[in-house]
Amino acid sequence: MPTTPLDRLLNLPQTALGVRAARQQTLASNIANADTPHYKARDMDFKAALQTALGGGLSGGPVELALTSNRHIGAKGGNAMDKTLLYRTETQSSVDGNTVDLDVERAAFAENSVHYEALINFINGRLRTMQQAIQGQ
Numbered sequence: 452m453p454t455t456p457l458d459r460l461l462n463l464p465q466t467a468l469g470v471r472a473a474r475q476q477t478l479a480s481n482i483a484n485a486d487t488p489h490y491k492a493r494d495m496d497f498k499a500a501l502q503t504a505l506g507g508g509l510s511g512g513p514v515e516l517a518l519t520s521n522r523h524i525g526a527k528g529g530n531a532m533d534k535t536l537l538y539r540t541e542t543q544s545s546v547d548g549n550t551v552d553l554d555v556e557r558a559a560f561a562e563n564s565v566h567y568e569a570l571i572n573f574i575n576g577r578l579r580t581m582q583q584a585i586q587g588q
Contacts, residue, residue, distance in 0.1 A: 457581070460577060460581075461574065461577065462505075463505070464570055464573055464574050464577070465574070466501065466504045466505055467501055467570055468567065468570045468571070468574070469504060470495075470497060470500045470501050470504050471497075471563060471566055471567040471570060472567070473495070473500070474494070474495050474497065474500070474563050475560070475563050475564070475567065477493055477494060477495060477536065478494070478556055478559050478560045478563060479560065480493075481493065481494075481539070481551050481556045482551070482553065482556045482557070482560065484549075484551060485549070485551040485553055485556070486549070487549060488547040488548060488549060489547065489548040489549065490548075490549050490550070490551060491538050491539075491549075491550050492538070492539040492550045492551045492552070492555075492556065493536045493537065493538055493539060494536070494537060494539050494559065495535045495536050495537065496535060496537065499535045500535035503534060503535055538550070539552075539555070542555060
């Protein structure tokens with residue numbers, strides 16, 4: 452499918468927005484499970500996740516299963532973001548095995564929210580500029 456100039460202009464910020472949203476979900480899950488015994492906090496490396504989402508991650512592209520017989524059913528790998536999820540390093544030990552540090556999670560959540568909002572403003576600015584160009588202003 453050919454890409455339009457609009458697609459090329461918005462691809463990176465749109466993909467970055469999706470990665471930020473996925474990270475926000477992961478951080479929210481950590482906070483929600485702060486009292487769950489043996490829950491291991493997770494986070495992602497934004498740069499690696501963005502490269503994976505853009506198709507250039509890990510080994511240069513999505514991982515596919517090898518089909519050694521024509522009777523095999525093709526399968527797609529899991530969510531690309533799952534490959535970039537890492538377990539967070541434990542900062543304080545817990546008797547129940549939970550590794551969530553609420554201070555760390557809240558700080559990461561707030562920082563990610565700021566970056567998410569900045570991306571939204573960036574995309575809105577690009578769209579506004581394009582609208583002005585179309586209208587001849």
